[in-house]
Amino acid sequence: MKESKDIKLAKALGLADEEYVAEAEPKRKISKAATVIAKKTLIAAACVACAALLAVAAFRMGPRFPYGEHLATEEESTTEAVEILDIADKYADSPYYETIMALENWNPDNAISSGGFILDSAGSSGESSKYIEVTDNQVDGVIESDIFKRTESHVFTVTVQKNASVGFDLYIYAYSIDKENSRRVAQYKVDIPLEGGGYSFELTNFSTPQMLLSDDGRTLTVLVYLYGKPTANMNDYMKSISETAVISFDVSDPSNITQRGYVKVSGSLNTARRINGSIILFTGRSVWRTDYDRPESFLPFVDIDGEFEFLPQEDILIPDELTERMYAAVTVIDEDTLEINGMKAYYGYTGIPYVTENMIFLPYSYMRVTEKDGESEHKAMTDILVLIYGSNYLMKYSKFTVTGAVKDQYSLDCHEGILRVVTSTGVEAGNSLSVDVVGPKNMVTNANLYCISLEEYKVVGKVIGFAPEGETVQSVRFDGDMAYVCTAEVATLTDPVYFFDLSDPSNITYTDTGVIEGYSTSLIELEGGYLLGIGYGEGGMTLKIEVYSEENGKVVPFSTYTREKCSFSESYKSYLIDRESGYFGLCIHDYNTGGRPEYRYLLVAFDGTQLVEVQDIQTDDNVSASLTRAFIDDGYIYIVSKAFFQANSINK
């Protein structure tokens, strides 16, 4: 009998190491810390008793031994200090000493979840004679990588597929855009560079590739994650590494794709941007298994034909307090030649990048711990590292710190020299923290908005704690001098949407909708002063698409569409946003079938008066909602996903 998907998913967690299974065994009713304290107390008590029994002859016995509790503490702290000293000694002369010591002294208790990364961006209406934009980019002209791209006449997708043996292959598909006559014109198997530096690399089932297409529609760049194992011992997964391959193709004739060249960079693929002939590549690497004698286990590098060129220490930035053993690498690559024109790495900066035409903003959220009235107080903070870049340079510009944690790239926006940032805050005494927590009474969870002058290097306006207590930021959208923020108490599934007037940062005003059922995970500005929200309705398994209008400086619900018993992706890139036609779409996993749930593509329209469902199309069950895309061309909706392509005439 075929195994159910969710049972397989449950079994996947069975891959956890046995030490974690044992650690969580339910019979352990008290925490390890408490157990240690209890043991220390018992030891101390026993020592006190012994000392009391020996008290009569104590003056003849020489020096007293310290209480067991103190002895245990001294042993533990001495041992810890000796271990650190050993590493400091061993690598004292290493050019990467700073990085090594930061990794050894990291403090995970102050780590903070920066929220999910969304491979999406806001609207871009940019068109070229050949290339047609399908991604709703956050910044006009800064093109975001995605799983498909198109020209006027063709669509390109890229996907990993299982091969006849035990591995995977990478394929590029090209389809003609020709209404009911649309067809596949090419299936190209990519030649992946799989060996180098003593490692054998392979694609995995989770290697979701992305792509970028040049303005003239001739050069396709594919980005894909590769998993590397030591060639000498392929079963030693503890020594695995990861790389991202950047591979270039000539697609001027879509039916005759040719491969041009490649470059490989360390780390898993995060995202990429294309601008002015350059590719800005963002990769990331977890360095939880470090072997300082194997630099590829903890240092960023470029793989040039199997030779690892490690990034110099001066190009590696370590924050004052490292809470994540991960680095983000930013690499500037020439789109045409694949020459690397700049690379920097930032430990701990694992947040989602916000990229403009000449600046990169890397957020790093962490916990700041202070003592207040004898108690530890944790406060979420975010450092925003600002880089400036060009076709042949990449350098640090500045760093700003704000209170709270940033949810995603849409929480940051640069407008007329002012950086606007929206954060979620939370303070919880005595415990570690995440800004998504709605916790006990002594914790204050709220939201802040900051306006930072990039020229004066200071905060020029702010709104502190604008949300109801206990709510965190769910979605943000900036539109010129305006900002829309949806906050919610996720546990209760309710939200208000805030409208900010940022035209004068020193005098920010805002209004809100009041409490609404459900909450939006994405907000999109529309023509005519409308705002579109996509998110959850009442009950959690309900899709809610809602249009808001602005009336007398307030944001009010205007029209709502809901679909119950379905799930969908929160990934912004998976949404069809066609402002011109008023069509909006997304793929849902529909549980209304009464039997096995189905993947369906939902198309809705807003004509200025109401939101209506236009079409409900069954799609391929072999893909997920987050990896399904669609676009509209001349009265047809084209649905694209991995090796799936479907054209449907739009219902009138």
Add this chain to the structure above:
Amino acid sequence: MEDRKIIELFFERSEKAIEESEKKYGRYCHSVAYSILSSDEDAEEIVNDTYLRAWNAIPPQKPSKLGAFLAKIARNLALDRYDARRKERENLAFELTLEEIAECIPDTSRISVSDEVALRDAINSFLASLDEKTRVIFMRRYWYMLPISQISKLSRESESNIKTILFRTRKKFKEHLRKEGIVI
């Protein structure tokens, strides 16, 4: 008896290995199976099957933590049994747990050996990144499949806190898998 000695009995092919495993880990394995199957009878059968599987696995395997090793076998067998009898005997509480974890973990329907290695690597690096309290809560919910109420009592945290810790950690898990190149 120490684990080391029980394992030696396995290697010696002495049936006392099963007897000692039962004494030391019988209730443990039973509770792991019961949390999935909600049936003492089924759980008992699973535990017996677990010993058979362990007998065939040791040697050559030499687990460092015998209890966890046996519990893993029991868990997988219980999941298989649950899947097979799902229509007849649905465990609603368990179904809810499955739904929660489904948010985070990618589909493994076409997983190959190398993919399992990558996924194991990613799962364990994530668990390593958590503080102990959060990790224990996470494992008790999604490995041991315990109800929130029981986790709350064991951890001495309110149920509300447990829910928000789990919600937060699931999101973090999802993000971690994405950063490791595993896209949901």
